[in-house]
Amino acid sequence: MLGRWEPFTQMEAEFNRLRDEMDRLFRRFGGNGNLWRRAVEFPAVDIWEDENDLFLEAELPGMELNDLEIYVTQGNQLTLKGKRTPPEVEGTWHRRERGFGEFTRVISLPVDVDADKVEATLKHGVLTVRLPKVAEARVRKIPVKAD
Amino acid sequence: MTELVKREGAETALVHEPTHQAQRTYVPRVDIVETDNELRLYADMPGVQPEDLDVRFENGLLTLHGKVRPRHKDVQYLYAEYGIGDYHREFAIHEDIDAGRISAQYRNGVLVITLPKSEQVKPKRIQVKAE
Missing domain, CATH: 2.60.40.790 (Immunoglobulin-like)
Incomplete structure (x- = not known):
């Protein structure tokens, strides 16, 4: 069976991917990755x-x-x-929010x-x-x- | 660093203070790291007097609470970018913890809780004997 065509879900996923990519770019250049979400x-x-x-x-x-x-x-x-x-702790990080x-x-x-x-x-x-x-x-x- | 912006609790309770000023409850941001011997939790809880911290571990539930006393009264703010209020957060710990040896330390506004694992769950290296 073919999957349903969900253009909006796909568009949203694409937008999120793009935003994540932008965040990564900002971070790489020393900028602030969360610029988009918080003023x-x-x-x-x-x-x-x-x-x-x-x-x-x-x-x-x-x-x-x-x-x-x-x-x-x-x-x-x-x-x-x-x-x-x-x-500096060697181990498995379960949460990293700070x-x-x-x-x-x-x-x-x-x-x-x-x-x-x-x-x-x-x-x-x-x-x-x-x-x-x-x-x-x-x-x-x-x-x-x-x- | 903007990740540090305070978050209001999902379970945000508007607590009415005697002054009738509503004070919000904040969810502290945490890091949790697991090593062979322990779980260690770091919580950003600035502005708490050490005696106003309450850390409990009961039936696998770790509760952190920090009461924050109002710092400045009757001031006219020019900038007010963050709120002041109590901190509260709970964690269900699935690891087998030696509850009697849990320790907590508060330094520079960061609460660090060390939860040592029970002997049974620590990884053990089995000596292989050779003939």
Whole structure:
């Protein structure tokens, strides 16, 4: 008996194959293989502020501060750079879901910060960076006098 | 590295905190490797205080749970690209495990669980005697 002709299934399979091929190409050239599926850059960040500082937080499990480079250029361009190395174990891998490798992310901060006074801490895989705003960027509260 | 983007649980539970803020549960990403002597599991669970980790092994079911305390309250986010919430995941382990010798370690936000195999299931090399 002949198999049913399923053009759409075939088309989908072809599309998936093509996408996988593209992913492989991206990976081979050092790019990001998952570009197609996820728009979020690594690492994902939370940024918030108070009057004097900007704060950035990112989840970077399995890394030490020594594995990271954090710097600010041009007043407000924050670069987070790092490398996560996989554990070296000889055996059969049943699951491999965690990502490894190098990453770089550049974030444009909304205000200029004092590049020399940036402080970073890494605790339980959570990176926290405090970025003091330059004096001109701080909120100045103007007392309003009422008659 | 985008593989590290947090995944929300299929069984995502909206837990109502006393503050009435809904907190999500995340499924930690894991690597599992098997050697002759043990199974080793690595789970990315950043931001958990070590005392808030709960690892259980019962009837072949390994359960990982990490309670995550809210880190920043009442802040106005400029970027909010990921959520903060508890971690939960369960695994059925089919291998014969020596439950009394399971150990767990938490370092830099990674939980590493070592499950030693029972003596009976370890591969043994049989000495061949020659006359």
